[in-house]
Amino acid sequence: MLDTADNAGLSASERERLIREHAGLVKYEVDRVAAGLPDQVDRDDLLSAGMIGLIKAVDRYDPNRGASFATYATTLTRGAILDELRRMDWAPRGLRARYRRLEETLSELRQRLGRQPSEEEIIEELGVARDEYHKLLRDASTTAIVSLEGLTEASGDAYVPTTESLAEGRARWSPSAATDQRELRRLISETIEELSEREKLVISLYYQEELTMREIGMVLDVTESRICQIHTQAIARLRAGLNSRLTA
Secondary structure: OOOOOOOOOOOOOHHHHHHHHHHHHHHHHHHHOOOOOOOOOOHHHHHHHHHHHHHHHHHOOOOOOOOOOHHHHHHHHHHHHHHHHHHHHOOOHHHHHHHHHHHHHHHHHHHHHHHOOOHHHHHHHOOOOOHHHHHHHHOHHHHHHHHHHOEEOOOOOOOEOOOOOOOHHHHHHOOOOOOOOHHHHHHHHHHHHHOHHHHHHHHHHHHHHOOHHHHHHHOOOOOOOHHHHHHHHHHHHHHHHHHHHHHH
16 A cells, blocks of 8 residues: 555646545445434534545555555545544434344344344344334444444455454454454355345445445335335344354
8 A cells, every 4th residue: 555655656636636536425425324314413524534535545546456446445435434423423322222232132032043033023022112123223224334334444346344343342252253354254145145135135235336325215115214224134133143153
């Protein structure tokens, strides 16, 4: 990776051109992570953080590493936006506690049943009304995104979730649980296969096709709110499944 000082081959006009041509991806990435954020979160702060990530990408990009500039810029832009969200500490404490309880409940049910629990089983175990459960899934959509993508590292043209991004912290895993990224990818693929067809489709459209929640809703002909709910439940299921595999 080139440092800013080392990437002196770009002229001022070339640097400005790259920033201008890719400025749209900053807004797009904010739209992808900001579904369900409360009104008090200033989107302008997220846009500013994303622009800083884009500028860093321009200054550090090394074409000899193989990834396209758009891919590299997206990586740094998204990372900067997620860092800003974590810095804001935007999620109410009660919401974080309820989401944590959801993940713990899913892990316990999966271990007890030997499979991913149904939505009805989750609701019964939580002891909440269906509407309350769906509200939690909607409200915690961004929490789920940050919890999964918060700590990632670029590998070629793709994101590789680290073990920390799939659990509360390194201490929950054995030291050698996922040192091999290829093995981790295999475990992720296995866990994704446990999801429902609709959950798998939402995960694919969001993380592989990189659509926004609103765009996915248009594809599936459901509301953006419903896509947020499906996504949050899918991420909680993924973390429960990976927790089971990585701690076995």
